[in-house]
Amino acid sequence: xxxxxxxxxxxxxxxxxxxxxxxxxxxxxxxxxxxxxSTRRRVRIGRAVVRRGRQSKASxxxxxxxxxxAKKTYTGLETVDKKTRKKPKKANT
Amino acid sequence: xxxxxxxxTTLANANKIIADHKFYISRSDHEWLANGIYFYFNVEDxxxxxxxxxxxxxxxxxxxxxFLDIDSQEGSSMFNDIAKQISSTIPDGIINTNFYxxxxxxxxxxxTMWDACPxxxxxxxxxxxxxxxxxxxxxxxxxxxxxxxxENKYIKYISLIKRGELND
Numbered sequence: 307x308x309x310x311x312x313x314x315x316x317x318x319x320x321x322x323x324x325x326x327x328x329x330x331x332x333x334x335x336x337x338x339x340x341x342x343x344s345t346r347r348r349v350r351i352g353r354a355v356v357r358r359g360r361q362s363k364a365s366x367x368x369x370x371x372x373x374x375x376a377k378k379t380y381t382g383l384e385t386v387d388k389k390t391r392k393k394p395k396k397a398n399t
Numbered sequence: 400x401x402x403x404x405x406x407x408t409t410l411a412n413a414n415k416i417i418a419d420h421k422f423y424i425s426r427s428d429h430e431w432l433a434n435g436i437y438f439y440f441n442v443e444d445x446x447x448x449x450x451x452x453x454x455x456x457x458x459x460x461x462x463x464x465x466f467l468d469i470d471s472q473e474g475s476s477m478f479n480d481i482a483k484q485i486s487s488t489i490p491d492g493i494i495n496t497n498f499y500x501x502x503x504x505x506x507x508x509x510x511t512m513w514d515a516c517p518x519x520x521x522x523x524x525x526x527x528x529x530x531x532x533x534x535x536x537x538x539x540x541x542x543x544x545x546x547x548x549x550e551n552k553y554i555k556y557i558s559l560i561k562r563g564e565l566n567d
Contacts, residue, residue, distance in 0.1 A: 308467050308519055310477035316516040317481050321488045329488055336514065337428045337507035338485075339495040 400466060402459045402521065404438025404546060407451030413559050416455060421551050429502040432522050432547035433509035436554070442565075444528070444543040451562065458556040459548055465520035467512075470544065474524075482508050513549065522547050 321329055334340060406422070416422055422436040430437075438457060439445045445454045468474045485508065486494060494504070513519060523546035527538065548554065 307471065307473070308464050308516075310467075310473045313467065313512055313516045313519065314477055314480050314484070317511060318484055320511075320515040321484065326489065330493065333485065333489065333494075333507070333511070336510040337433075337503055339500045339503045339507075340493050341495050 400461060400463050402438075402461070402466075402546065404440065404457045404459060404548075405442045405445035406436070406438050406455040406457060407445035407448040408453055408455065410452040410561065413453035413455055417557060417559055420557065422455075422554065424551075428506055430506050430547075431502070431509075431526055432524060432545070433506050433513055435513075435522075435547035435549050436551065437545055437547050440523075440544045440546065442560075444545070446562065446565070447528075453562065454560040454565075456558045456560055457554050459521065459553050460555045461520045461553050465518060467519050467522045469522060469524035478508065481512060485511065520549055520553055 321332075324332060330340070408416070412423075424434060424436055426434045438459075439448070442454060442456075445451060469478050494500075496504070509522060512522070523544065525542040525544045527540035528543040529540045531540070
């Protein structure tokens with residue numbers, strides 16, 4: 307059988323010869339699955355910094371303040387149906 | 400050293416392999432022993448594999464120091480050392496270590512070994528032969544031993560055995 311130290315040394319030598327960025331690229335090429343860095347923006351709402359993206363991690367308090375901001379910035383609130391939140395259809399004249 | 404391996408496949412594929420004297424190299428990111436040609440040590444395992452219609456009986460020749468057995472104590476300890484070596488050279492938490500990445504990471508560690516040490520021509524290891532029925536820490540599932548040959552040129556002999564020929 308092949309000398310296991312020879313294999314271990316060869317792998318060590320290969321990885322040590324690279325910079326960290328090169329090593330990560332090389333390991334990706336070898337097939338390792340990497341965690342995707344978060345692409346979600348961090349935004350400040352009130353006093354809390356929250357991530358805004360597909361999954362909201364905001365606390366109920368932050369969620370409430372988001373709603374408040376949405377309400378304040380919403381124009382024409384009076385013209386929408388309160389239940390469906392849709393503007394009433396114009397009558398077809 | 401000479402190794403005897405059994406490769407289960409369809410009859411059409413087996414005939415093509417015999418005609419071309421060349422195996423198709425399995426390439427994907429979840430091959431257990433990375434890219435290469437796969438054989439079982441035991442003919443019965445090759446027969447069970449996807450209910451193979453035909454078995455290719457092969458003889459492979461390599462030098463003694465070109466064979467790596469991960470089942471051996473030395474081999475498994477080396478595999479573990481290499482996995483630790485890889486994870487220690489990159490920042491924590493970058494490599495996905497969840498359960499579903501295990502197969503990809505297994506393939507990637509072996510790929511790294513093949514790539515860093517071209518002297519390896521064959522890697523052998525045992526893998527569970529059944530799907531998990533109940534996941535536990537101790538894996539008591541029966542295992543079957545297989546090996547992966549890196550290139551066709553080490554395969555010196557191929558013969559075809561049809562499933563029907565092995566029946567009583």
